Amino acid sequence: MTSEGTGSGGTTGEGAVEGQQPIRVMVVDDHPMWREAVARDLGDAGCRVVATAGDGREAVRRAPAAAADVVVLDLNLPDLPGVEVCRQLMAHDPAPRVLVLSASGEHADVLEAVKSGATGYLVKSASREELLDAVRRTAVGDPVFTPGLAGLVLGEYRRLAAEPVPAGSRSPAAPQLTERETEVLRLVAKGLAYRQIADRLVLSPRTVQNHVQNTLGKLQLHNRVELVRYAIERGLDDEG
Amino acid sequence: MGTGKRATGVFSVEQPLWRAVAAFRLLTLLYAVGRYAGNSDHYAHPAAAWAYMAVLAVWTFATVRVFSTKARCGWWWLWADLALVVAGILLTRSLDQAVSVDANDVTLPTVRAAATVLGFAVMGGWRPAALAGLLVGVANIGERGRVTSSNAHNIVLLMLAGVAIGYVVELARASEQTLARALEIQAATRERERLARDIHDGVLQVLAMVQRRGAEVGGEAEEIGRMAGEQEIALRALIAEGLVPNASYEAPRRPLHHQDPGEPQDLRALLTPLAGSRVTLSAPGTPVLLPGRAADELSAAVGAAVDNVRKHAGERAHAWILVEDEPGEVVVSVRDDGPGFTPDRLGQAEQEGRLGVSQSIRGRLRDLGGSAEISSAAGQGTEVELRVPRQRVERGSGQ
Incomplete structure (x- = not known):
């Protein structure tokens, strides 16, 4: 839909969590041009690019051995849908953290990927600094939100709330945002950095970040519960 | 044969x-x-x-x-x-x-x-x-x-x-x-x-x-x-x-004037052309439907707000558009990262005609039974919040 700057703050740092091993990154993109550029940028900044993959199956196959901390994943892959790759990566133990790096205008996919466990989303046109910052934050589990993603997440909560719950169904209640979380997400969607949001709401930046993280966590949990419920229902149906 | x-x-x-x-x-x-x-x-x-x-x-x-x-x-x-x-x-x-x-x-x-x-x-x-x-x-x-x-x-x-x-x-x-x-x-x-x-x-x-x-x-x-x-x-x-x-996406892309004004349109599709390298559009993943006339008016008001940003906050200012689809109303916010105003300067600026466009924005929204609110804080840019209630709009266009 649009290009986006990262709305969230954070300082640019080295490609390593302070005083620890360099971040192990795997880059998945079907365009060699992007794969190499991203890998080079990350390598230059001190990350260790442990693997690259040009398609989804290769990515899923190589992920366990690569043991990456962060998988930088393009959703537009030739063989498997990026969302499916994300889902399969999440099934690994330990699961890598996934940073979706995708072209603008693939918003439905981005939402699905985030619901199935991706930690963050960045548009491809984001600058090198934004990318490094996003990888660094993804590595420690901080969600990387663009304003676009915040808008999608807000919309998803409203969609879930508006969905009629069939009577007598075993589906869990739709997750809801607290007032504070809604407030924070709206500000993220309007392009404010965490620091600015913290100033405006008189909170600590860490608290703002926790709110953002919670909004994602609830959505991912709901998604997992729904999947399990679906699987059980299907399983029971098949046997009966 | x-x-x-x-x-x-x-x-x-x-x-x-x-x-x-x-x-x-x-x-x-x-x-x-x-x-x-x-x-x-x-x-x-x-x-x-x-x-x-x-x-x-x-x-x-x-x-x-x-x-x-x-x-x-x-x-x-x-x-x-x-x-x-x-x-x-x-x-x-x-x-x-x-x-x-x-x-x-x-x-x-x-x-x-x-x-x-x-x-x-x-x-x-x-x-x-x-x-x-x-x-x-x-x-x-x-x-x-x-x-x-x-x-x-x-x-x-x-x-x-x-x-x-x-x-x-x-x-x-x-x-x-x-x-x-x-x-x-x-x-x-x-x-x-x-x-x-x-x-x-x-x-x-x-x-x-x-x-x-x-x-x-x-x-x-x-x-x-x-x-x-x-x-x-x-x-x-x-x-x-x-x-x-896709039918639900195609309809809103047609030229606006040749449409049945009552036909619902996806607001997101109308606002997409506004997005660019300095304008970010955030919206739900599902269509935000409004009756045709309301969608046209609202997107025109958003367009005016974005123009306003370019005019007054400078070419290099960034603008963010957020579309929210609430049960009772559709809310569109336009924020910029320009210098902004302190509250007392806001009224003054309005009088000086610097927010002249905002009058036309307010007018459009009033016609739809909605509201336009302009807020600003020094150093945090200016924000315009446009609200269009669903019920009123639907009844209005049904006449």
């Missing part, structure tokens, strides 16, 4: 028709033998008649495979079949007793003749069928020696059936060809779209890369990068429109 190569497709009408011809020949043969067995005591030369029936039976059984597909059956086989049947009809006159012939005894091949006419119909359409039917008819008249009413009746029926079936066969064959052509075109189009998607995707990736590198290099390259980014967005929107024929 030349070669027998066509008719291999899944939807072919050819194969069932030929199977029907083969089956019909066998069934009518059995009928003819049965009828003759019942009538053989009328005959002056039953042995010779039996001999003819034997020849007809052997021929019919021997040519089952020939007559079961178009690939094997040629005109010569059909003519041979016709000749045998006509010979049988004519032989009836010399082998049967004249009294019985006059008493409406059936001919030796009886309805087996119709199977021959059917073969002509399936092979070549209604004209050959009419010709074969005519020849059988003439033979029948020759057998009786004059035209009788039942004779004429049968001939007309035979020719009618032959012509009708032949015509239907021609029609089926023509529509099958049309279908085959349509399928070919469809396959070619799909392939072309797939190629286009690949090519476009490559172009989009390069444009995004130019934007990214341009921003890093800075200076003139940054401007080029910005232009590349805008082209990327434009091209992507175009592809999404061209390759995803």
